[in-house]
Amino acid sequence: MGAATTTASAPPRECDLAVVGAGIVGLAAARELALRHPGARVAVLERESRLGAHQTTHSSGVIHAGIYYRPGSLKARLCVAGARELYGYCDERGIPARRAGKVIVAVRPEELPRLDELERRGRENGVPGLRRIGPDDLGEIEPHARGLAALHSPATGVVDFGRVAEAFASDLTAGGGTVHTGCAVRTTRAGEAGIELEHAAGTTRARAAVLCAGAWSDRLAVAAGAPADPRIVPFRGAFLRLRDGRSHLVRTSIYPVPDPELPFLGVHLTRGLDGEVHMGPSALMVGARDAYSLRSVAGRDLRETLAWPGTRRLLRRHWRTALAEVRRAASRRAMVAELRRFVPELRTGDVEFGFAGVRAQALARDGTLVDDFVVSRTERAVHVRNAPSPAATSALALARLIADEVEPELA
Ligand SMILES: Cc1cc2nc3c(=O)[nH]c(=O)nc-3n(C[C@H](O)[C@H](O)[C@H](O)COP(=O)(O)OP(=O)(O)OC[C@H]3O[C@@H](n4cnc5c(N)ncnc54)[C@H](O)[C@@H]3O)c2cc1C
Numbered sequence: 001m002g003a004a005t006t007t008a009s010a011p012p013r014e015c016d017l018a019v020v021g022a023g024i025v026g027l028a029a030a031r032e033l034a035l036r037h038p039g040a041r042v043a044v045l046e047r048e049s050r051l052g053a054h055q056t057t058h059s060s061g062v063i064h065a066g067i068y069y070r071p072g073s074l075k076a077r078l079c080v081a082g083a084r085e086l087y088g089y090c091d092e093r094g095i096p097a098r099r100a101g102k103v104i105v106a107v108r109p110e111e112l113p114r115l116d117e118l119e120r121r122g123r124e125n126g127v128p129g130l131r132r133i134g135p136d137d138l139g140e141i142e143p144h145a146r147g148l149a150a151l152h153s154p155a156t157g158v159v160d161f162g163r164v165a166e167a168f169a170s171d172l173t174a175g176g177g178t179v180h181t182g183c184a185v186r187t188t189r190a191g192e193a194g195i196e197l198e199h200a201a202g203t204t205r206a207r208a209a210v211l212c213a214g215a216w217s218d219r220l221a222v223a224a225g226a227p228a229d230p231r232i233v234p235f236r237g238a239f240l241r242l243r244d245g246r247s248h249l250v251r252t253s254i255y256p257v258p259d260p261e262l263p264f265l266g267v268h269l270t271r272g273l274d275g276e277v278h279m280g281p282s283a284l285m286v287g288a289r290d291a292y293s294l295r296s297v298a299g300r301d302l303r304e305t306l307a308w309p310g311t312r313r314l315l316r317r318h319w320r321t322a323l324a325e326v327r328r329a330a331s332r333r334a335m336v337a338e339l340r341r342f343v344p345e346l347r348t349g350d351v352e353f354g355f356a357g358v359r360a361q362a363l364a365r366d367g368t369l370v371d372d373f374v375v376s377r378t379e380r381a382v383h384v385r386n387a388p389s390p391a392a393t394s395a396l397a398l399a400r401l402i403a404d405e406v407e408p409e410l411a
Helices: 024-036 074-093 109-125 135-141 161-174 214-223 299-307 309-317 319-330 332-340 395-410
Strands: 014-020 042-045 102-106 131-133 149-153 157-159 178-180 185-191 194-199 202-211 231-242 253-256 268-271 277-280 351-363 374-378 381-386
Touching: 014 024, 014 194, 014 395, 024 042, 024 161, 024 202, 024 381, 024 395, 042 161, 042 202, 074 109, 074 157, 074 161, 074 395, 102 109, 102 135, 109 149, 131 135, 135 149, 157 161, 161 178, 185 202, 185 214, 202 214, 202 395, 214 231, 214 351, 214 381, 231 299, 231 309, 231 332, 277 332, 277 351, 299 309, 309 319, 309 351, 319 332, 332 351, 351 381, 374 395, 381 395
Parallel strands: 014 042, 014 202, 042 178, 102 253, 202 381
Antiparallel strands: 102 149, 131 149, 185 194, 194 202, 231 277, 231 351, 253 268, 268 277, 374 381
């Protein structure tokens, strides 16, 4: 995604609402609040030089249907509603979004009870069109996939979340809002009269602020007086790509039955809008919150990850998984072996490096990877402290929840 055409240069000294972070969540929240309050001065402050520079443009691009999530959780509610609204929005705005469908495949007998549980969750969450299928139907949908049983979700799709974020930004600016790139917010100070955001270009005073800073969200929350728990730890997700001539191995999306202990969906194969098939992602804890390269290490990021009690507890509990992730990150062969469980024709020579993203994953002090979305408050501010997948899918619905939280400050 290129730089937005709507970027204003200097941030305002005063506005009604300041939103930190021009990822898909921040832009969706800013748009929602600008629509609710015509005439309000809404300013988005983004530290990078373009919109959606981090997770928003480094994802699988999958519109999730809402299968995996615990019924009643924010993820379950907001993903099902968000996916429906996102398809509608893309239709309206002429943004390509394809309901390609996906299969979740069980390959071992011990995965069948977990597939049952996913089916139960999907039904309770109201996922449209979900059905259980056997090997024959699986072969019809994905001729090169093998498994004992699968769930087919026709409502799962693919989209370019970067384009969606850009459309949110242009809705915002069409209504008089502004987006300011190259504007890193260092800290905030709240008081009777409002909240001040100190940034690279000076200070912006607002009636209220919404902070959607992705991988850096815990820092801004703590600076505003929120508890340190949970901390963001970065998990790098690398994707391989199927070489030309082999992409017929995958028609739609093929996912494994995930490990119920972890909030990640497991390494999968997905045909994107452009017809390319990507495979991954790995899930490796890394030394920088923007570790797009494995060699990237940022002293402060690494120190904060290592000093956090949750990190030690997580590694103690999941050391086997952590070792497997190191293997997968170091070796294409290991990643391909994992995928060959359900696409047996896949060979190491069929793949090459694709791209990498970094997940902003909240880790609690007790070592639990926080599964659900977390939105919390400090004086005059609302903080999005955990917005991992499927937050891009859920952005329109999550934006409403964030807007409801900040509403009393704007009344
Ligand atoms: C590998 C991977 C695969 C994924 N696959 C999917 C998927 O298929 N479907 C799905 O729904 N979700 C997926 N996700 C999750 C999805 O990408 C995220 O949930 C979503 O993009 C979060 O959006 P965000 O706006 O919160 O964060 P981001 O897009 O990371 O945006 C945060 C923004 O805040 C800015 N910022 C940070 N600190 C400051 C500061 N101090 N001052 C100003 N600006 C600041 C950053 O520069 C950034 O632009 C995936 C994520 C990854 C990493």
